Amino acid sequence: MIALNFDKTADGMLPAIAQDHHTHEILMLAYINKTAWEMTLKTGKAHYWSRSRNKLWLKGETSGHIQIIHRILVDCDEDTVVYQVEQVGQAACHTGHRSCFYRQIDGDHLVAEGSRIFDPAAVYGRKSS
Amino acid sequence: MIALNFDKTADGMLPAIAQDHHTHEILMLAYINKTAWEMTLKTGKAHYWSRSRNKLWLKGETSGHIQIIHRILVDCDEDTVVYQVEQVGQAACHTGHRSCFYRQIDGDHLVAEGSRIFDPAAVYGRKSS
Numbered sequence: 226m227i228a229l230n231f232d233k234t235a236d237g238m239l240p241a242i243a244q245d246h247h248t249h250e251i252l253m254l255a256y257i258n259k260t261a262w263e264m265t266l267k268t269g270k271a272h273y274w275s276r277s278r279n280k281l282w283l284k285g286e287t288s289g290h291i292q293i294i295h296r297i298l299v300d301c302d303e304d305t306v307v308y309q310v311e312q313v314g315q316a317a318c319h320t321g322h323r324s325c326f327y328r329q330i331d332g333d334h335l336v337a338e339g340s341r342i343f344d345p346a347a348v349y350g351r352k353s354s
Numbered sequence: 355m356i357a358l359n360f361d362k363t364a365d366g367m368l369p370a371i372a373q374d375h376h377t378h379e380i381l382m383l384a385y386i387n388k389t390a391w392e393m394t395l396k397t398g399k400a401h402y403w404s405r406s407r408n409k410l411w412l413k414g415e416t417s418g419h420i421q422i423i424h425r426i427l428v429d430c431d432e433d434t435v436v437y438q439v440e441q442v443g444q445a446a447c448h449t450g451h452r453s454c455f456y457r458q459i460d461g462d463h464l465v466a467e468g469s470r471i472f473d474p475a476a477v478y479g480r481k482s483s
Contacts, residue, residue, distance in 0.1 A: 227459055240369050240383060249378035251427075254369060254434045266459075298380075298455035299464055301447055305383045307455050318430055326427035326436050330356055330395075335428055 226266055230304040231259050239304050243271060243284075243317060246295035246309035252317035253325040255284070257306070269294045271308050288348045290314035316342035319349065355395055359433040360388050368433050372400060372413075372446060375424035375438040381446035382454040384413075386435070398423045400437050417477045419443035445471035448478065 231237045238256040245252060255273035257265070260281055264272040271292035275282040285291030292310035299306055318325040321341035328335040360366045367385040374381060384402035386394070389410055393401040400421035404411040414420030421439035428435050447454040450470035457464040 226462065227464060242371060242380060242383065244380060249380075251371060251373060251378075251380070251436055254371065254429065297459040299457050299459065300383065300454040301449050301451070301456070302454075305454075307380055320430050322430075325429040325431075325434075327430070328428050330426045330428065333355065335356060 226263065227299065228303070229259075229262060229299070229306065230302060231262075233302075233304045238274060238276070239306070241271075241273060241306050241308055243292055243308045243310050243312075246311055250324055251326055252292075252310070252312055252323070255282075262306075265294065265297075265308070271310055284317075285313060288314065288343075290316060292317070314343070319345060321345045321348070355392065356428065357432070358388075358391060358428070358435065359431060360391075362431075362433045367403060367405070368435070370400075370402060370435050370437055372421055372437045372439050372441075375440055379453055380455055381421075381439070381441055381452070384411075391435075394423065394426075394437070400439055413446075414442060417443065417472075419445060421446070443472070448474060450474045450477075 229239060237258045240254055241257045242254050243252040256276060258274045261272040261274045271284045273282045291313045294308055294310055296309040297306055316323050321343045323342055327339060328337050358368060366387045369383055370386045371383050372381040385405060387403045390401040390403045400413045402411045420442045423437055423439055425438040426435055445452050450472045452471055456468060457466050
């Protein structure tokens, strides 16, 4: 199993970027520890470590919007990875947008692009995943 | 000026992903603090905070391979940004590769893709930037 540089950070967390495997759109960034990394490699589904809930997080465990791994890229320092994925349900963001990066800077404003793919209240109730 | 959630981390650092503005290839990930963020917005050139040198880092200050900002995307939590850039000199990685993510996982191995665009020893001497 490929080893990453988990000792580099005090909390053993490294960033993982999820990117659409076809369009290369960046969908989200979340954190992985050794457990999440190993589960991702083992299952072929993107796992992260939820820092707010302090538990292993299979992306889509609540919404069903899992991320199927097509390819994993590792950076020069082995402290960041890119998951190239197929995003089931089209949307990665808990707000219902395709990407968490759905806003761009325009002068002193943030301007949203595109519309919501799903209604978060209908998918999560009051929770987010 | 757009405010990010720098209070979210103990050290005030947030990840910034640099992505080719045209192909959407992910070039690198580095960290920003408030100073680096403000310098990026002010100058239109990607700035980061070097954690190893503990100083402001204009990407390309040694190599000349600066990153010209075309667009900046902000995520739903305002704790991660994407710099969509034009990479001067073609290569973002201190190893001489176009992207820091030049290796992919193939079973239990890391397989490099593409060749070096420049020779790091010629560009940096013994330093890296």
